[in-house]
Amino acid sequence: MKDAITRGLLKVEAHPEQPVLEVINLTKRFEVDGTSISVLNDLSFNAGIGEMVCIAGRSGCGKTTLLNILAGFLRPSAGTVLINGEPIRKPGPDRCVVFQEDTLFPWLTVRENIAFGLKRRAKDKRRLNEEVDRFITLVGLGDFHRYLPQEISGGMKQRVAIARVFILQPQVLLMDEPFASLDYYTRREMQNLLVSIWRDLGQTIVFVTHDVDEAITLADRILVMDRSTGRIREELELTLPRPRRAEQTEYVFFRRKLYELL
């Protein structure tokens, strides 16, 4: 695979039928006080190249556990996760994560945070700077690149968190309720921003959320997780064009459907 720097901002061509991420019979059990609790139970799904897959579920259904396994932070009790046919072993820049909580490095500026992952691979400093500049502009933080995380708002922090992973051009982007702690308007703004960056760059995204509207706004496909069985309960294909509006008939249909399922 070519270096992100030399690939520049090239768009990844979408091939939803060709899986980049394959989750096969995944099971995760936790031992609590001698009893074994199974959170994920024989769970399987795929994500195709350039696809935006939302995993929706009530809190406690194992969404974050699933994402932690996909990222490589947790080991599954059984089952495999393949990226381009290769099983994953540890966390790596082919599967970047945007967390719900603030995980920017507080001693680095916005710019340095965004450059953090790329700096290690970059041979050419001038090109690194150009690339970082492009992503700062892409997430709309041009005037704030010298600020420290503690000096900017929650929404801006998540913009930085998005830029620092998109810049690495991962095979799959994992997002764990990244906008859950933001206010309504900022959340809508961030969802639109994400869709526009995703359309520009075409990355595969697995987006975990408990918010029905967020899932309908973003997803090509929604996988509904079931708390009692620890599996995917239902799969919904969304073909309606973006931007999606709450008064569209299909939107209303999916919304009612999701409320029933969750």
Next chain:
Amino acid sequence: MKFLKKTRRQRAVLPWIIPGAFLLMWVAVSGVDLVPHYLLPSPLKIIQTGHAYICASPGDSPYAGRFLSDAGASLVRVFSGFLFAILCGLPLGVLSGRLAVVHGLLNTFINGLRAVPGITWLPLAMVWFGIGMKTTVFLVALAAFFPIYLNTAAGTRQISARLLQAGAMMGVDRFRGTFGILLPGSMPHIMTGLRLGLGISWAYLVLGELTGVPNGLGAVIMDARMLGRVDMIVVGMILIAIVGRTSDGLLVKFLKTCFKSARRMI
């Protein structure tokens, strides 16, 4: 505006009220011969002695002009001991903060050692290392080790797992994870540990030098006691306070110059 000016002036005056009153009392007490001079010399006498100690050419009087060589000797001892303490305390602290095995292995032992007052090491140190440089450096290193080790361990332990996961998913290996995330993220704790360590270094320097070392700021104090020169004792105390305070300021400045994390998080 007027109000603001007034409070600012008040704030500038505030720290000097107690030292000023103290000094006035001292002048008054020594002026009316309430206390004999051989117990409490007058401030003027202190200034004269201090001036001679620092500025006069050697040989004019018993302590004349010795300041630079004494301070130099003491600084070398403090910094050698402090450096030893950093070289042991920092890596062990990081390991103990991050690895449960190391923590389990070291914690009881080190806290047990810490319960032994530093001063009780003096007789043993003198037997092992003799009188002088080595004993002093040993005592300083031993005393400074504990705050550096404990604070580094606490700092690296409190780092959020998410911060390290964020590094891992961006492809950071263990080495860069340690120097690029763990240490900067623990900088406030590490800095506290280093400052406490340096502070206590000066205390144990004096202890080490009280044992009959020919030169050094602590040695001068002990020497002056034997000659009944209370003025020189006080001069020595004041100078140690000044040099210690200055070295703390320089340590902070040094860290802030060298590390972004020290500059931006403290």
